[in-house]
Amino acid sequence: MPDPALPRRVRVHEVGPRDGLQNEAAVLPVEIKAEFIHRLAGAGLDTVEATSFVHPRWVPQLADAERLYPMVADLVDRGVRLPVLVPNARGLDRALGLGVREIAVFAAVTESFARANLNRTVAESLALFEPVVARARAEGLRVRGYLSMCFGDFEEGPVDPARVVGVCRRLEDMGCSELSLGDTIGTATPGHVARLLTDLHAAGIGPDRLAVHFHDTYGQALANTLTALRHGVTTVDASAGGLGGCPYARSATGNLATEDLLWMLDGLGIETGVDLRRLAATSDWMAEHLGRPGPSRALRALTHRDTPTPQDKEP
Amino acid sequence: MPDPALPRRVRVHEVGPRDGLQNEAAVLPVEIKAEFIHRLAGAGLDTVEATSFVHPRWVPQLADAERLYPMVADLVDRGVRLPVLVPNARGLDRALGLGVREIAVFAAVTESFARANLNRTVAESLALFEPVVARARAEGLRVRGYLSMCFGDFEEGPVDPARVVGVCRRLEDMGCSELSLGDTIGTATPGHVARLLTDLHAAGIGPDRLAVHFHDTYGQALANTLTALRHGVTTVDASAGGLGGCPYARSATGNLATEDLLWMLDGLGIETGVDLRRLAATSDWMAEHLGRPGPSRALRALTHRDTPTPQDKEP
Numbered sequence: 001m002p003d004p005a006l007p008r009r010v011r012v013h014e015v016g017p018r019d020g021l022q023n024e025a026a027v028l029p030v031e032i033k034a035e036f037i038h039r040l041a042g043a044g045l046d047t048v049e050a051t052s053f054v055h056p057r058w059v060p061q062l063a064d065a066e067r068l069y070p071m072v073a074d075l076v077d078r079g080v081r082l083p084v085l086v087p088n089a090r091g092l093d094r095a096l097g098l099g100v101r102e103i104a105v106f107a108a109v110t111e112s113f114a115r116a117n118l119n120r121t122v123a124e125s126l127a128l129f130e131p132v133v134a135r136a137r138a139e140g141l142r143v144r145g146y147l148s149m150c151f152g153d154f155e156e157g158p159v160d161p162a163r164v165v166g167v168c169r170r171l172e173d174m175g176c177s178e179l180s181l182g183d184t185i186g187t188a189t190p191g192h193v194a195r196l197l198t199d200l201h202a203a204g205i206g207p208d209r210l211a212v213h214f215h216d217t218y219g220q221a222l223a224n225t226l227t228a229l230r231h232g233v234t235t236v237d238a239s240a241g242g243l244g245g246c247p248y249a250r251s252a253t254g255n256l257a258t259e260d261l262l263w264m265l266d267g268l269g270i271e272t273g274v275d276l277r278r279l280a281a282t283s284d285w286m287a288e289h290l291g292r293p294g295p296s297r298a299l300r301a302l303t304h305r306d307t308p309t310p311q312d313k314e315p
Numbered sequence: 316m317p318d319p320a321l322p323r324r325v326r327v328h329e330v331g332p333r334d335g336l337q338n339e340a341a342v343l344p345v346e347i348k349a350e351f352i353h354r355l356a357g358a359g360l361d362t363v364e365a366t367s368f369v370h371p372r373w374v375p376q377l378a379d380a381e382r383l384y385p386m387v388a389d390l391v392d393r394g395v396r397l398p399v400l401v402p403n404a405r406g407l408d409r410a411l412g413l414g415v416r417e418i419a420v421f422a423a424v425t426e427s428f429a430r431a432n433l434n435r436t437v438a439e440s441l442a443l444f445e446p447v448v449a450r451a452r453a454e455g456l457r458v459r460g461y462l463s464m465c466f467g468d469f470e471e472g473p474v475d476p477a478r479v480v481g482v483c484r485r486l487e488d489m490g491c492s493e494l495s496l497g498d499t500i501g502t503a504t505p506g507h508v509a510r511l512l513t514d515l516h517a518a519g520i521g522p523d524r525l526a527v528h529f530h531d532t533y534g535q536a537l538a539n540t541l542t543a544l545r546h547g548v549t550t551v552d553a554s555a556g557g558l559g560g561c562p563y564a565r566s567a568t569g570n571l572a573t574e575d576l577l578w579m580l581d582g583l584g585i586e587t588g589v590d591l592r593r594l595a596a597t598s599d600w601m602a603e604h605l606g607r608p609g610p611s612r613a614l615r616a617l618t619h620r621d622t623p624t625p626q627d628k629e630p
Contacts, residue, residue: 003506157625186616187627189582190541191318195629219531219575219612220582222538226505254612260534267504267535297534297569301501310472312502314510 005230009271011047012258013180013211013237014040016286018049018085019255020243022059024290030064032289034071037082039285040240043278045258047081049104053091069098076101083144092132096139103136104144105129105176109167112155113148113184126170137175145176146213150196151188158192161199168205179210180237183224186217186254190227197231207232214256216242216295221256222264229270236261241283241294257296259283267312276311277302322549324586326362327573328495328526329355331601333364333400334570335558337374339605345379347604349386352397354600355555358593360573362396364419368406384413391416398459407447411454418451419459420444420491424482427470428463428499441485452490460491461528465511466503473507476514483520494525495552498539501532501569505542512546522547529571531557531610536571537579544585551576556598556609572611574598582627591626592617 017037021028033051040048050072056063069084076082083102086092095103107129108114111122118125129145136143149156150164168179181196197207212228212235214221225236242257262276280302287293293300302309332352336343348366355363365387371378384399391397398417401407410418422444423429426437433440444460451458464471465479483494496511512522527543527550529536540551557572577591595617602608608615617624 003509006506152625152627154625158628158630160630187578187582187625189579189627191321191583192627192629194318216534216612217616218578219537219572220579222534223541223579226538226541257534263502263533264504264535264538267502268506297531301532310467310469310502312467312504312507313473314507315473315475 003268006268007229007232007234007270009234010229010265011235012045012261012272012274013235014045014048014240014258015213015237015255016040016048016240016243016258018052018062020239020241022052022061023244024061026290027061027063028289030067030071033064033068036282036286037072038075039282040279041075041078041080043282044272044274045279046079046273047083048075050082050084052085052087053094054085054087055090066094066098069100073099083142086132086136088128089132089135092136100141102142102144104146104180105133105171106146106148107167107171108148109159109164110149110153110156112153117148122167126167129171130174133174133176142178143176144178144180144211145171145174146180146182147171148182148184150181151183151192152185154185161196164196165200165203165205168200169203172205172209177209178235179205180213181210182213183215183221186215186220188214188224189220190223193224193227194231197228197233201231207234211235211237213237216254216256216260222260225256225261226264240279241287241299242296243283243286243294254295257294257299259296259298259302263298263312269313318583320545321583322544322547322585324549325544325580326550327360327576327587327589328550328552329360329363329555329573330528330552330570331355331555331558331573333367333377335554335556337367337376338559339376341605342376342378343604345382345386348379348383351597351601352387353390354597355594356390356393356395358597359587359589360594361394361588362398363390365397365399367400367402368409369400369402381409381413384415388414398457401447401451403443404447404450407451415456417457417459419461419495420448420486421461421463422482422486423463424474424479425464425468425471427468432463437482441482444486445489448489448491457493458491459493459495459526460486460489461495461497462486463497463499465496466498466507467500469500476511479511480514480518480520483515484518487520487524492524493550494520495528496525497528498530498536501530501535503529503539504535505538508539508542509546512543512548516546522549526550526552528552531569531571531575537575540571540576541579555594556602556614557611558598558601558609569610572609572614574611574613574617578613578627584628
């Protein structure tokens, strides 16, 4: 008896190797990262954000992007999408030189975050992205636009949906084919999510062009995701094991864990193509390399040795 | 713009002093427990499950029930409900001797849990409760019935809603005025919650007589709660700081944390009468007495010293 308000299939946009690992201080060997991405794809994830072409000084963990990407590019031939983050024209050059087929740019909705993270105003940062996106599109690349601080901002408080709509429009006009709405500090609650998605829809930006990117800082990520699904969103960002967060937002610990998300989607009978047990084994393997367990609750329960775990299904 | 499908007010049934503390091995001084309950009531919680009149050998942490209850009974005069758990006739005698006004009994839906926890069949355990509830009702007490394993069971897998309906009916017939549906092992997902509440409603057991009691073992508790609210449930069990779980269910770590719940309810504009900041300060204080932080994500974020936390409100 599936809920008709919910989608039948959801695409999980796995951000662990990029958004997750970028916050890890101890730099992992490139071979481990390549194996991580292969294992994630092997678990059935068809979209894995692989790395970032930011300046190596900013994110030392991802300074090996040029070495990593060719080690995983075989997956693209097998139908796996491997987007990479690109902050500017120089990053795009590096990505294009490696044959990348899909990029993401990272915009801010609030002035305080744009200033702190990009050292620019919102308008300035969008102007900077415009030629990057245009060139990527001209080269035939697919471009995702990330929007950070779509709900709350540490300094500015709750964010007016109209501002999010405005940045979404600009990114769409540039040529972004998918917009990922980020709750960077994790303060959003379901009513706010419903309101933003309703306003975006009214402005002509439907859920088929949107993704949601929730952080679990206040434990709200899955309730917010459920709300987004009820509003027609079918692409959900998540991080294997709950790795990562935003290095620029204080205490913004924890992307939504892919395992917690999959437990819910499997229980709801929503197809993802992902094998939760294989994914959990992969996150468990990565946790050993990082030397500590991930924050995902479902991962912890699934990897607890003496716990049989009957998957929830409506009987 | 409140969602018309959601209630305007929710009663939080705080279970931290009983369900939370009963899993703590280190026995706290009774004075600390009394202060805990006073602080919880001071934060605005109008229902605090205070302790349990089980045999002291079973749950050493709650062996001080006779000493504790009189230390907090002043709250009852001030309108705070202080239910206590009562497992049998002997427990009821002890509770009545102290002037308790409200009790709870703890039933199981599945045979394997009834056997493991109560050493009886489901039918036998219900038969045992019958005279206890009858006598409590004759004494004018309000009686809550807990139902454990309403969704999944480690040995039996997904639980047929029809079995839950059957146990609910029996408990109602005995005289229980509120039924708390427990996801003891934390495996439930929102579709299953919707199905059970729909079936209960069809069987004449409406949401006004129900409470939900979710565990966050797989990270699903808040998404499940949101689903229950959409089905008209207005009483939600939660544990301050996320204390506790079920000592008899392996890995069943973590009741839904009251802070995570309140963050969502506040953001949705649903009244509870509880001051989240005062509650978080109380949980933080209890964590110091227990010597470790609680698992609540919102609590961790709220008590992180350098983190200003703008409450989510729809702007």
